[in-house]
Amino acid sequence: MLTVILLLWPVAAALLLHFFKGGAARVAAFGAALVEFVLAVYAALTFNVNHSGQFSFNHEWIASAGINFHVGMDGLSLLLVLLTTFLVPIILLASYRRNIENESVFYALVLFMETGLVGVFTAQDAFLFYFMWEVALIPIYFLAGVWGGENRAKVTFKFFLYTIVGSLFMLAGFVYLYFQTGPAASGLAAHNSDIASFYNLNLSVQEQSWLFWLIFAAFAVKMPIFPFHTWQPDTYTESPAPATMLLSGIMLKMGIYGCMRWLLPVVPSGVSQWQNLVLILAIIGIIYGAIIAIRQQDVKRLIAYSSLSHVGLMAAGVFSLTQIGLQGASIQMLAHGINVVGMFFIADAIERRTGTRAIANLGGLTRQAPVLTVCFLVLLLGTVALPLTNGFVGEFLLLAGVYEYNAWMGAVAGVTIILAAVYLLRMFQRVMLGPDSSFTATFTDLTGAELAVLAPLIVLVFWIGLFPNMFLHLSEGSVMNILNEVVKR
Amino acid sequence: MNSIILLSVLGLGNLFLGFLRSNRLLLPAAMLMLALVFGINLIDWNEGAQPFFNDMLVIDNFSVAFTGVVVLTTFLLLPFSQKYVRDGQANLAEYYSLLLFSLVGAVMMVAYNHLLMLFVGIETLSIAMYVLAGSDKRNLRSNEAALKYFLMGSFTTGILLFGIALVYGATGTFQLSQISFAVQNPINDSLQPMLYIGMLLMLVGMGFKVSAAPFHFWTPDVYEGTPTFFAAFMSTVVKAAGFAAFLKLMVQVFPAASAQGVWLPTLTAMCALTLLIGNVGAVAQTSVKRMLAYSSVSHAGYLLIGLVAFNGQLEGASANGIFFYSLAYSVATVAAFGVLKLVADQRQREDYNGLNGLAKTNPLLAFVMTVAMLSLAGIPLTGGFFGKFFIFSAAVENGYIGLVVFAVVMSMVSIYYYLRPIIAMYMRNTDVTTDEPIHVTSFQSAALFLLALLTMVLGVLPGLLSGIL
Helix, strand or coil: CHHHHHHHHHHHHHHHHHHCCHHHHHHHHHHHHHHHHHHHHHHHHCCCCCCCCEEEEEEEEEHHHCEEEEEEECHHHHHHHHHHHHHHHHHHHHCCCCCCCCHHHHHHHHHHHHHHHHHHHHECEHHHHHHHHHHHHHHHHHHHHHHCCCCHHHHHHHHHHHHHHHHHHHHHHHHHHHHHCCCCCCCCCCCCCEHHHHHCCCCCHHHHHHHHHHHHHHHHHHCCCCCCCCCHHHHHHHCCHHHHHHHHHHHHHHHHHHHHHHHCCCCHHHHHHHHHHHHHHHHHHHHHHHHHHHCCCEHHHHHHHHHHHHHHHHHHHHHCCCHHHHHHHHHHHHHHHHHHHHHHHHHHHHHHHHCCCEHHHCCCHHHHCHHHHHHHHHHHHHHHCCCCCHHHHHHHHHHHHHHHHCHHHHHHHHHHHHHHHHHHHHHHHHHHCCCCCHHHCCCCCCCHHHHHHHHHHHHHHHHHHHCCHHHHHHHHHHHHHHHHHHHHC | CHHHHHHHHHHHHHHHHHHHCCHHHHHHHHHHHHHHHHHHHHHCCCCCCEEECCCCEEECHHHHHHHHHHHHHHHHHHHHHHHHHHCCCCCHHHHHHHHHHHHHHHHHHHHECEHHHHHHHHHHHHHHHHHHHCCCCCCHHHHHHHHHHHHHHHHHHHHHHHHHHHHHHHHCCCEHHHHHHHHHCCCCHHHHHHHHHHHHHHHHHHHHHCCCCCCCCCHHHHHHHCCHHHHHHHHHHHHHHHHHHHHHHHHHHCCCHHHHHHHHHHHHHHHHHHHHHHHHHHHCCCEHHHHHHHHHHHHHHHHHHHHHCCCCCCCCHHHHHHHHHHHHHHHHHHHHHHHHHHHHHHHCCCEHHHHCCHHHHCHHHHHHHHHHHHHHHCCCCCHHHHHHHHHHHHHHHCCCHHHHHHHHHHHHHHHHHHHHHHHHHHHCCCCHHHCCCCCCCHHHHHHHHHHHHHHHHHHHCHHHCCCCC
16 A cells, blocks of 8 residues: 555645645645655565565556556565655755746656656556556656757657657567466456566567567667667756756666566566677677767766666676676666766756856866865765775676676676776866866855755765665565576576 | 437527527537437446337447447537637537537447448438538638538448448348348358448448548548538547447448458558558648648558457457547547647647647646647557557457557657647747737636546546446
8 A cells, every 4th residue: 555655645746736836836846755755765664575565556457458556566666666756855956946937847747757657666567567657758758848958859859759669669568468368366357467477478489589679678768778878868968957867867777677577587588588689788888888978078968978888787787687686786776876866966066057068168166166076076986886885886796797697798897997987087087176267267166955965865875885785685585586587487 | 319319309409599699508508418418328328229210220338338429529529619609600500500410420320220320320420511611611721621521422422322232232131130141141152242342332431431541532631621620520520430330330240251351351451551641641741730630540540450350249349449449539639629729710820830839828728739649649648548558459369460560650650740749839939929828718728628637537547438338
């Protein structure tokens, strides 16, 4: 039941938000998101690691087709629900000082999207999953398209088309799987779409082989994995900061999560057949993203490409099909979410003060803004995966997983750490250090509200870095279950 | 049956109301009549099959459900005729009466059990539409549309009639069940070719009425010339009734394997062609109205998939799919045409740029249009998604995977043109012709709100209506 409340609360809040105007809407939205976070924390505190599928709720949805409204959480879902509900208030707070037209609509869309995201992470029914997947997409399209930059119409259109085409392939795959299932234990329909029956299908190797690509298409676009990534840098750059944070901090994880939950255990032979290819694509993405990031002149674009590189590593870890790799992916989803949201926030703070994002125009911010510099440095080192930060735990486990699968691939993927250090430290040097530029003469340090956004992120950078077991412990059972399903068949 | 009697009587009554010379009374009266018909119609629900006129008409759940769709659609459409009321349109009573009479035709089309009733129903519906297409009589385009629709329509009526005659010649009866029996147990093999030709000619006639390719060519021109209000009626009511009749024809009359061998490949080819022409044609349009016309062709294609994938009975997955799809499509299309009419009436333009900045001037209109477009594109949270989902599932279940894949690719194409109005409304700025807010009465707002709500209810709780047949 708790999951249902987690799903319904943001929608209800979004609808109620229409009665608030201007500043009141901002406060109300933030309050609602905070309540949602408290609920998620309550779920985490009462969560029993030794049981799978908790807080579940199963009710008929489309009885005639055997489709149920089935939601529930295991450790992996819980981690991502925590991430979502934690980041949404942060993102709302981050847009606190911005002048947003039609504020109540903007915040309502963010809350509405939160429902979609929580739904994706908790759905236990294939059609519910697809439904929520699209529910999360529609608000972000409007967030990016209505409040975005100059080229927004064109860029968001491309983004929408890419994702929807990917999703339709996934839907086609799900429909095929649906017709392979038998009737549910209770119910009159001839088929059902519950995750458990998808896990228990007897599919031939050949079927799995093409089903793999149908289902993977949606996840590959969403992550995005090379070569399905071309929408990503433009969309990240053109979207307003809160939308970029939602996209990179949370939405990207839908793809990784989808692979872990709906791809590996459902078509394991298909996965083992294409595992090598996906790993190669992921590793190309890692190197390619990093090399392009080095050449970027725009702070936001640089972070976008860095994100592309990092998500490649997560994909590689997942497709290594090792426990350590999957565990690495689950903790790296958290770490990356925190770091990338922080980085985009700082990029946005700089842009708002100077009116430029071009690295060449910036320089010498350290002297005017020491607090901002420190915050930036911490998040940056987290991204570079310095030991004791959150990024290190994830990247170490991921690389170990890839290494376990294939030592050569592990070695090539490991280059990401070096390259990340190259482009991120170089950016830091040119933006924060060095001589002043005309744009930065009147630069001011972080305000209290901005610090309030960054402080929890920075706390988490160290918290996850120092005590990763608290989080790894949560996902361990789920990861083992997923791998058992893969091995079973 | 009650609904046919009531619609005819109320249609006549409505004509007499016109003598009062007060248009203000007409709209509420017409809506009240339709609400009454909608309610009375539901009384027959689950009453079993009731035959009338020597079994020429049969009222069963199938006909009640589709009657509900067409009456509801007309009811929700009526508020958009308010401009006629305000402008003191002299012929308003006639317009409303023609709509009510054409609904009689629609009800006959969904309830027929005898080919003559099908023919009478189609003609009752069509003749009213020929008149309404030309109702803007000072507009050359409207005249052209009426003439085109009338000439083409009467020509295909002839073909349909010819087909009916040949089928009669081959089987000796007009009664659906008897034809079906005769098709399955042919007495004289030499008559089989005649039967098949008759069947295919009927297919042509029906294909024209629902604007399926290659008999769709009239659609864009006629829609463009027809006043928007009647174009909306044409693309929803005519299509829903037409598909119900089409489904009944194929499922009840020609389910025999030998007959299927002839019409099924034809229909499959028509279906693929309709999807292709409808979707690709819509991409090239600059006028929203023409885009909606091509979109209506493409939706005929999706509905045809439901026909192709039928499983031999009127209660099966594909009949339910067609019912759900018609409802979701009708609601979304009425919403789209309704918004377009309001915008076009004031801004005097029907292209995409005419919608620029609508989100800023009229958030409600923009929202409703968005919901309608997302529903037509088949994106979740709207009824259109589940409509497509049910139809595609029925087709996959019956093994038409290739056709479904093609339809899915085509609906990817459709996203391109359905997003264009959204982009115009939300992401483009107003210019001189578009910066004034559109005047919307509270009556119309309520109707638009209801349409959007209905689309979303169908999209969130499809279980309410998905398996009722």
